[in-house]
Amino acid sequence: MQDLVSLFVKSIFVDNMVFAYFLGMCSYLAVSKNVKTAIGLGVAVIFVLGVTLPVNFLLNKYVLTPAALAWLGPDFAGLDLSFLSFIIFIAVIASIVQLVEMVVEKYSPSLYASLGIFLPLIAVNCAILGGSLFMQERGYETLAEATTFALGSGIGWFLAIVALAAIREKLAYSQVPKPLKGLGITFIVVGLMGIAFMSFMGIKL
């Protein structure tokens, strides 16, 4: 249990998806002009990561790793399907996003109205695929670990985008050199935020 708590905190702050690995940058920069939409996209990312990562974890464990298919019988024990992982992960993500969109539309129209436009965007958000690939590379062992990592990374991404949106709302009133206005200054601000987030790096849990 203690391990899970420390993994959770670590994936929010120390291994923050945005500041440590630059994942999900495209939508991070494009959808952070105001706090309200940033919250919408952030919640959608937590949600989709929380759903897709455990599914990919199970697929990885019981289908993709070398000799994972042994449960089908001894004939399958020698198979190594790990080269298929990219295509399977992205197919799972794309179809789950599609499925989640339909379910949310049917049962919670109000949530759909606020998340709706962001859901299709998320299928190609690198934070989601990155989460699955990190899960595979770091070799998380249990479903609980994978889910904790998913939620932690999602919340870290959420915090990062809301913080940037809040700064950009204030930035609109400041005097920025003309060529730096908009995109340029946003990059520099994210860099400075990254330096601030690095203060978490030395923390041992």
Next chain:
Amino acid sequence: MDKKIFIEPLFRNNPVTVLVLGICSALAVTVKLEPAIVMALSVTIVTGFSGFIVSLLRNTIPNRIRIIVQLVVVAMLVILVDQILKAFAYDVSKQLSVFVGLIITNCIIMGRIEAFALGNKPIPSLVDGLANGLGYGIILIVIALFREFFGSGTIYGIQIIPAEWYIKNGGFYENNGLFILPPMALILVGLVIWVQRSIQKELQEK
């Protein structure tokens, strides 16, 4: 064929600094020049050929499921690149770690397929994809050059700053460790954008 398709993405309409696509992987692989060049080549190949293949299929893909079809085409090409890297450049492939897989979700690729390949013939799509990959590569190489030179004192692994200049050898010089760390990549991209927009005034935001 129109020469503009090839020239524009290299500078004037650069995918990274003007269209803001493909930032995710652009920053993570630029600590050293070598992985940056390998990454740039891989992305160029995948963007070019995915544009070509999707453009061949463009009249047969139903509109509703086109995203999934595109993702499958891209994922197939990325698997090929990944397997080739693992076979012939294992060290670099380890350094790039998950970022080879993340080429699938690199927005440049989907962006060019959606914006260009779906409405154009195969050969122009191939050229457009390659040019955008190269435009991405130029930014990657510029950033990696600065980060490697200031962060490690080397360029492409070759020592540029004389070894006797370092404090540990009795000199006065110390590498700037900040350049190795992730945040500096973002600040450098910001500065590149600053330079580009000072030259091309029409890109400045109001």
